Amino acid sequence: MNQITPLPPADDLALSFEFFPPKTEKMDAELWETVQALAPLRPRFVSVTYGAGGTTRERTHAAVSRLVHEAGLNAAAHLTCVGASREEILDIARGYWAAGVRHIVALRGDPPAGAGRFTPHPDGFANATELTEALKRLAPFEISVAAYPECHPDSPSVQADLDNLKAKIDAGADRAITQFFFSPEVFLRFRDRAAAAGISAELVPGILPIANAAQTRKFAAQCGTQIPPALDRLLDGLDDNPQMRPLVAAMAAAGLCRGLYEEGVRQFHFYTLNRAPMTQALCHLLGRRASGWAHVAGAVSA
Template identity: 45%
Template sequence: MLIRERLRHKRPVFSFEFFPPKTEQGEASLLRALERLAPLEPDFVSVTYGAGGSTRARTLEIVTRIKREFGIEAMAHLTCVGSTRDELAAVIDKLGDAGVHNVLALRGDPPRGRTEFEVTPGGFRFASDLVAFIHERGDFCVGVACYPEVHPEAVHAAADLAHLRTKVDAGADFLVSQLFFDNARFFEFVGRVKGAGIEVPVLAGIMPVTNVTQIQRFTQMIGASIPPSLARRLEAADGDPQEVFWTGVSYAAHQCRELLRPPGEDPFERPPRSVAGIHFYTLNKSPASRAIFQILRIAHTGLG
């Protein structure tokens, strides 16, 4: 099923993101994670695309297996980096032939060792170009990324919003946000998105903290902030992996419950707080995300 169709008929949706493993041990771990996730019946699972298209074949292989062997709707990430128009066309056509018709279109990060994006001769400069191109290749549902706390390369928030508007005008069907920990900033961002006339569904990107050093590195890379309350709790738990895990799970569960609160439940809230769904960044380790999903199913009737 196309994700845009799912979003028309079901709210909220829940999705989980994985990346192609580099080793046999990593592949076995990923397959175990998917086996444990399948009974939860997520709306879809996405698979990332390595820097410079380095995992192109593995991404295609994994999304095909997810759909065929686990019966879960799959979405493949696709970037402009390191690929010509013809190479991208070949990948898109292979996805379609494999029955994978959901794609997350991204400009992509520079290859390892480089700091700036460079256009591949015969390729695309912007994600919006890729969005339009994918739609030209067939009946695909195309998602794009958005940044609640502004893309690190954007001159300012208004410029970042203008780029997002261009991607939606090119045919983006829905938005998946970069990870964030401050719901207030996310709600402010959604307000600006709607104020700009962008009406496509927005999925909130949530990453449960399981490693303090790792999350500090990630947030520095993407320009996301860690609220003082969470920072204090993580500092107190650092050095105790189990305590870090449950701190991350409990905080992310609280985030999700607030994000999913039905509009109008609080008569004093402005604007109403509600999202189309939650997209979990799993880092190929699903226990934290699965735990949160189970918490949500218990706390909210009708989920799952």
């Protein structure tokens, strides 16, 4: 019988978690239950997304501020170039700095629904490279940017996409967090291409557990992520069997994380979808055990 061999305790793991800002009081309570569950895993940072066109600006700011001041976490605010002038965006960044936020995830951003391709604001930043440069001039923010292991859908070529990533790193970004992907080889090949292109900054794989098969397929199509045929077959019928779905999702995500770990990857960024159990299980598999931080659990549940 095959045995599941646990990985050794990974004290060198660098974990980070992504949340989205809650829309309702119920969703707010669910988010803070998730924060309470994940904080003891000692993430080096957590991040909060920013809706297309700044549609979640106030909710993102409120969630990030609470993560900093009540949960005591290193919280990063997503900030995009969409739908605002340079000065408006920098005013938001100044507000974050004043609120004690020291980490920004700088993104070009997606256009609002129905708007087609990205079009810069007439007085705005054209891309994440310009945004990163301006943020670094404004204050000594820690800055993360996005990377696309399978090439950004708007990019004319893989090389152009790598050139764009290098420009963001050269502009002052501290690391790049990847779009999600579904096989270790995708990230490993990307890491090799980035190294060959002279990119030496940290590349953090973004991990998206499958919460809903139809939604995952939609997300993948939108961002140019390939679903391996074997995994695609596993997704068939899952949404009709909610009891089986998390088991299959856990198996797929566990295989991905173990494959990366065995190739020396020690940084993982989990797209939590504001749910804790799957991320908890994957961190446990990687050797990270919850410890300490009891004061955080008390703070966020107060």
